[in-house]
Structure formats: structure tokens, C-alpha cells
Amino acid sequence: MAHAAKVLLNVPEIKKDFPILQRTMRGKPLTYLDSTATSQKPKQVIDAMTDYYSRYNANVHRAIYELGEEATREYEGARERIAEFIHAKDPMELAFTKSTTESLNVIAYGYGLKGVRLKEGDEILGTVLEHHSNHVPWHFVRDLKGIVLKYVDVDDDGRLRMEQYDELITKRTKIVTVAHVSNVLGTINDVKEIAKRAHEVGAVCVVDAAQSVPHMPVDVQALDCDFLAFSGHKMLGPTGIGILYGKKEMLEATEPLLGGGEMISEVHLGTAKWNDVPYKFEGGTPPIAEAIGLGAAVDYLSRLAMPAVRAHEMDVTAYALEKLAKIPGLRIYGPRNVNERGGVISFTMEKAHPHDIASILDVEGVCIRSGHHCAQPLMDRYDLAATARASFYVYNDVEDADRLAAALHKVNEVFG
């Protein structure tokens, strides 16, 4: 297993691209296992952003001078490469936002609340495993428009109870929303099937892809989802940039959230006409350097090849699951089979609270997360206050998993 991982991705070489991974934590190598929260950045991304600021910084779209042309070319070039990365039909189906959260809010507000397709009494179907950012925006829609919210449950192994879609999707269902990959359990959900079920009753399918696009090949046309949201910072890119993908016709049926410059085609006192898709969603000066940085991140991932990224993470995760299962008192949540899960492992330990696990690992230079991971409804479902969570990415290998396991043994020593 270990040797296979090294064939797929040359992790020691990859680590060299990440300046932060050269530093130590309290004299120990930095073992970063919190990429589910945010990934580290390769120098190619950092350089691309610095290059924009030092060589061709200008506002996009309206400048007549050459500098503005260059900035626009790079900004739109990034959109094209990101569109290609998720196999969108047309780059104009991608709007730059601030984050996954903002993208989901645009959909909830612009399509759910302000759009004309949802009426009082209609239903939105979510799941219990969503991140808060795919719960709370729909609460807004319910509160302001009298929409009914329903949720698909998970089984004890963290899989969606797919059979519940049969009864929970009704003629009144207008939106079916789901996380592609759970940020807590790692469960990979069958979005293609869920989208198909949604379409059978004329509903749209909204996908939170924050944890899938960074880690596996995603083809929006094959999934046939109507909207899809993800963030730059979880996929080697900078913070402050997210993507709202929508089929052209869906984006046209979605009202903008931010009014201002760029998002209009004309404005008169008291009236305005929106710009074309996707620019009507990009009010104000956009995060230009961040879009260019995300473009560089996509180039980096494309060079590694996403099937290899996925296969590598499966190898490291399988190795880690095996290692962790041997630690006394440690309980792992989510599916056991790496074919059904991404590279994120949530666990608890009999003798130590997740915060204490994370604190002791911190002393060992191992960065993991502890808490409810912005998924309290899922924690409630399993009657948990918190879990510890380790996650893997392209710069992690089995040695990182070994360091994690060794540090967890230390937790047992301290609390034994």
C-alpha cells in the first residue's frame, strides 16, 4: 500500500513546493493533517499572486490601457481553466465568489428566496450530514418564504439512507441539496443518483463540493447537478475565492445577491438591469489576485492529475485507518471502505476528549482539528459533542499517518 502511494504522487518532491512544510513546530517536523479546514499553498500559487501584484496589477474588465487588459486576460483565463477542471460546458457557467458559503448563499437567496420558482409550502430536501453553510442559508429561505425543510438521515456507518429519497422527494420538492463529500465522515455521496431523483420531480440539485473538488475528479456534466459550490483555499488556492457553478439556464433564473458595479448592464435613478451571467454575480471589484491564485492551484492539481490525487489519498487513508484501528479505545466514524470515503477521518478516544487529543498532538507538531466541524446536526445524530479529525492531501504520505498514530499512542499514555 505504502509503495503504491509513492508511485502515484511523488510526495517528497511535492512537499518541496510548499514553503510552510519546510518549517518545524517546536523542533519537530510540521505534520499538517487539517486540509479539510484549509489546505497549504504551493509556491506556484503564492508566486502567481505576487506576480499579479508586482507586474500587472489593475482592475479587470473596464480599463482601456494594456495593464488592465493583462489583468483581465489572466482573471478570465483562470475562470476558463477552473471550468475545464470541473468539466463545465462553458466558462460562463462559473461565477467567482468569496467562498463555498457565499456561493450557497447566492443560490439560497437568488434562486430559493428571490427567484420565482419556489412558492410557500414548497419543499427543500437536505441531509443531516451537511456543513452549517448548507443548512443555515436554507433556514433563511424557510423563514422568509414559508418553505418546508426536510432531511435525509445517515445510517450508523455514515452513509446517506438513500431509500429515504423515495418518500422524502415529493411533487412539492423544488430543491434537493447535498454535500458531495462529508467534511466530518468523509462519506462520498452518490450525487449523480440524487440529481436524477431531483430531476424526476422537476427539482434542482445543489451540490456542496467544498470537500470533493479538491480531492477527486469532478465532472459537473456527468453528475448533471444544477448548481455546485466550492472554495479555493481547500484546494491549494488562496482564501477569499470561491466558485458558484450553475447550468446557464439556472444561473439565469437566479437573482444576484450583491448589487453594485460590474453586475449591471445599465443603471438609471431607481432602476437597473443586470449584466449577463456570470457577471451579474460579481458585483464590486472581484478578488482578482485570488482568482489568479486559484487558477494556478488548478494548474498544479491538473499537473498531478486528479485521478492520481484521489488514488493517493485512498492509499494513505486506508493505511491510516488500519493504523488507527489498532490504537486502544479509538473509535472511527464513517464508512470503513476507502472506495466510499475521502481522505478525512473523524474519531474519538475513550480516555481523552477531542480537544485534549488535539492539544497533545499539537505538542508533537501534528495539526488536527477537534470540535463539531461546523456540522452540529450530524454530531447530534450520533449523540456526540465533538470528534477529533485528521485529513490528508497531496503533500501527506504514510509517514504522516505514522506520526499521527505515534502521537495518538502518546495521548493514551498521558490519559491512561
Added chain:
Amino acid sequence: MASGPGPYQAQILDHYKHPHNRGTLDPATHAARESNPLCGDEISLTLRVDGSDRIEDVRFDGEGCAISMASASLLTDSLKGKTLAEAGALDRVGILKGLGVPLSSVREQCALLPLRALQAALGRPPAAQGH
């Protein structure tokens, strides 16, 4: 008991593994329950105060990490025999000094959870949660 790494000094581990004043007073004159929004940890505090405003007895209950539980154990020890005014004067600095271990800003919130429960029980504004 041997000391562990970082904040896990012998005193903390000892109070965590063998907490003092754990349970619920019934009847109680003052009670409150507080939770830490970062992790969902909860602490409930019950106090019995006598006619001269002196804390006769105190108990805490709840689920939490070693830092919050040890902090509750230490705090409840220190409360016995104090007047309400003295208890009300306890602050962040005093709690952290009592624990005597280095804490990050996030872990500080764990340490201060029992103090927030005390302040709620006394009907005072809770300790600041800022960093």
C-alpha cells in the same frame, strides 16, 4: 501523578481524573449551565449559600475536556467558604493563574467555561469570550 506534555501538568491530570465536588446540589440556592460553542462542552454548577451570603457548598457536573474539567474542580474547591462578593470578584486572570499551565486562546475558553457558569449562577454578565 506524572506530568504530560504541554498543558497536561500533573495537577491538571489529577483534577481531571479525580475531580473534586462533582455532582449536583439539591436543594441549591444558585444554579446555572453554560456551554462552550466551540466544542459543545457543558458545565452545570449548583451552589448553596447560607444566610450570611457565604458559599456553604458547591458542585459541578458536565462533560468536557481535561482543561475545563480540571478548571471546574479547582474553581469549586476555591469557592467553598467564600462570600458571594468574593466569588463575584473572581476573574479570568485568577482562573488562569490557578491552573498554572500555558494555554492557547482557544483552550483558554475551555478553562473559562466554569467561571462563565459561576457568573451566570450569580446573575452577573459572563466573562468576555474574546481572544
